[in-house]
Amino acid sequence: MKVYFRGKIYEYAGMIMVKDLLKDLALSAQAVLVIKNNEVITEDEFVGETDEVRVISAISGG
DSSP: EEEEEETEEEEEOEEEEEEHHHHTTTTTTTTTEEEEETTOOOSSEEEEOOEEEEEEEOOOOO
């Protein structure tokens, strides 16, 4: 699968749990949104080889 994050493409083979993917990218589930095939998913879901995954930084301000 291809994972898009901050203008870079990361490639993974097989299935992986989102929380493991985030750990590999050194990201916190509280700091990002994970989108699989145009749907927001949680860290407890799996993504597979045919999925398109985008990781978007959550922005907060004050």
